Amino acid sequence: DTAVSQTPKYLVTQMGNDKSIKCEQNLGHDTMYWYKQDSKKFLKIMFSYNNKELIINETVPNRFSPKSPDKAHLNLHINSLELGDSAVYFCASSQGLQKAHQPQHFGDGTRLSIL
Amino acid sequence: GQNIDQPTEMTATEGAIVQINCTYQTSGFNGLFWYQQHAGEAPTFLSYNVLDGLEEKGRFSSFLSRSKGYSYLLLKELQMKDSASYLCAVREGETGANNLFFGTGTRLTVIP
Numbered sequence: 173d174t175a176v177s178q179t180p181k182y183l184v185t186q187m188g189n190d191k192s193i194k195c196e197q198n199l200g201h202d203t204m205y206w207y208k209q210d211s212k213k214f215l216k217i218m219f220s221y222n223n224k225e226l227i228i229n230e231t232v233p234n235r236f237s238p239k240s241p242d243k244a245h246l247n248l249h250i251n252s253l254e255l256g257d258s259a260v261y262f263c264a265s266s267q268g269l270q271k272a273h274q275p276q277h278f279g280d281g282t283r284l285s286i287l
Numbered sequence: 288g289q290n291i292d293q294p295t296e297m298t299a300t301e302g303a304i305v306q307i308n309c310t311y312q313t314s315g316f317n318g319l320f321w322y323q324q325h326a327g328e329a330p331t332f333l334s335y336n337v338l339d340g341l342e343e344k345g346r347f348s349s350f351l352s353r354s355k356g357y358s359y360l361l362l363k364e365l366q367m368k369d370s371a372s373y374l375c376a377v378r379e380g381e382t383g384a385n386n387l388f389f390g391t392g393t394r395l396t397v398i399p
Contacts, residue, residue, distance in 0.1 A: 176329075205386075213394075214389070215389040217388065230386070273335060275320060276387060280328065281328075281329060
């Protein structure tokens with residue numbers, strides 16, 4: 173009964189490849205997010221979606237393309253992977269834009285390593 | 288933009304009290320969260336402040352002063368399991384997206 177689940181947990185691939193990370197939440201939340209946590213443990217927002225609609229793209233290269241088929245899912249596709257993409261990617265969800273005092277719930281993260 | 292500062296590392300003794308400070312500058316403040324993150328795990332929610340003052344939750348308390356752009360997390364009766372990173376996150380309200388902007392986190396080590 174995991175609240176926010178991401179797959180895969182580990183992803184090791186070569187530079188130039190294309191890969192996807194999936195995220196699903198069963199909390200009934202309206203808003204979902206993708207974060208990147210680098211080697212210095214700095215957690216930075218990448219995208220936020222509300223009811224399947226993109227709200228914010230925080231200056232992320234267009235090699236990163238999020239897709240939300242429904243409000244319970246937010247997947248992240250990355251084209252032409254680069255060495256600098258190596259990081260832990262966290263998915264998160266929260267109740268909605270009108271309930272901003274509610275916390276975000278995070279998935280366990282996907283550890284992406286580019287060779 | 289956002290500028291959030293926390294000490295990088297702190298060490299404290301089991302049973303003691305520790306205060307982790309966070310200062311911020313943001314263009315549209317709309318709340319401050321504290322999260323705990325154990326190594327290799329997801330951040331988990333600890334506390335939320337939007338008005339000035341102290342919020343207490345068991346061994347953990349969080350304080351906010353909006354005029355000073357300052358918050359702290361107070362951990363009492365430290366336990367070994369409290370060794371983790373503590374992340375201060377400011378929610379900006381200008382875009383309506385409720386995005387959180389995180390500080391770099393404070394890695395707390397609790398020693399016997």
